Amino acid sequence: MTSCAIYCSRAHGPSMGNLNCINDNWLYNSYDNGDRYPKIGIPAHFIVENYEVFQVTKN
Incomplete structure (x- = not known):
């Protein structure tokens, strides 16, 4: 599934x-x-309160 982010x-x-x-x-x-x-130092476990997902389109 390398074509998907x-x-x-x-x-x-x-x-x-x-x-x-x-x-x-x-x-x-x-x-x-x-x-x-x-690896950039993100902890192994954490709480996510909210998140957003954006769709990027190519014109």
Whole structure:
């Protein structure tokens, strides 16, 4: 699914690289195989109060 920036489903959504929301619990996966985003010091677990998703279109 390399052509998509955000993944979403009924039970598991949204996911953006290492950042996942599963059943309203947000998790930053600190483990990966190097094909996602670089590590920038984001904690493994944290609370998200609100988020916005924007659609970017090409003219």
